[in-house]
Amino acid sequence: MKVKAEIEEQSATEHFWFRGGNWFSMLDRQAAREALERGDIESAKKHLASAEKSFNIGCLLYIALIVVILIIAAYSK
Numbered sequence: 001m002k003v004k005a006e007i008e009e010q011s012a013t014e015h016f017w018f019r020g021g022n023w024f025s026m027l028d029r030q031a032a033r034e035a036l037e038r039g040d041i042e043s044a045k046k047h048l049a050s051a052e053k054s055f056n057i058g059c060l061l062y063i064a065l066i067v068v069i070l071i072i073a074a075y076s077k
Contacts, residue, residue: 029048
């Protein structure tokens, strides 16, 4: 139950911040759900950890993209 709650909490957080999240973390969360349905809790935990890492990398990429756009906009004047 705890793992399922973590999956849904991560999904809700990602949906709030990025309106759908990044593709890799969504795939990992889905794999975690499927592993949980099979009863493989260890695999679900691994996929959940991977989804969290993918989400964090996605956040950094979004921030980097914004910074690059701001730098280009500042130097284009």
